[in-house]
Amino acid sequence: MKLGRVIGTVVATTRVEGLEGVKFLLVQPLDKTRKPSGQAIVAADGVAMAGPGDLVYYVSSREAALALPNTFVPVDDTIVGLVDSVELTTP
Amino acid sequence: MKLGRVSGTVVSTICADAYAKRKLLICDLMDPSGTATGDYLIAIDQVGAGPGDDVLILDEGNSARQILESPDAPVRAVVVGIVDRIHLD
Numbered sequence: 001m002k003l004g005r006v007i008g009t010v011v012a013t014t015r016v017e018g019l020e021g022v023k024f025l026l027v028q029p030l031d032k033t034r035k036p037s038g039q040a041i042v043a044a045d046g047v048a049m050a051g052p053g054d055l056v057y058y059v060s061s062r063e064a065a066l067a068l069p070n071t072f073v074p075v076d077d078t079i080v081g082l083v084d085s086v087e088l089t090t091p
Numbered sequence: 092m093k094l095g096r097v098s099g100t101v102v103s104t105i106c107a108d109a110y111a112k113r114k115l116l117i118c119d120l121m122d123p124s125g126t127a128t129g130d131y132l133i134a135i136d137q138v139g140a141g142p143g144d145d146v147l148i149l150d151e152g153n154s155a156r157q158i159l160e161s162p163d164a165p166v167r168a169v170v171v172g173i174v175d176r177i178h179l180d
Binding site for chain 1: 104165
């Protein structure tokens, strides 16, 4: 699981069966100090509460689908939590 | 499995059910000599590891679900051991 920042939303009306009602968000992956690292990804919202500006963590690969109501759907990344705080011992 | 060093914690109230009341650790990945590779993972703690500990991280979903005893948990990374020492020949 990795940290990310929600930087936008993605609207897609036509989608594969099973993904109805799932919200897609644009997420910028972050390093542990919350600096952007790599390309933005489109992630499904598994907590149904994330929105632009939120610091989140997401899970990738097969486990991404398990966080959604229908657990056999084609997604790469899903947000599984909103971050309240990150405490680093070694910055 | 991967070698890592715990460098922080993540607090999250709104999360998927599988993460509720579990401790999340930020683990810097490292090579066998203990040098950080620059990458990191957020992992669920199953062994009581804390900041500074060298740990063994499982980064594979099926095994993670077995350990958490939850067949549908959307979890990949779990801290499954605290490393005492690494011997390199």
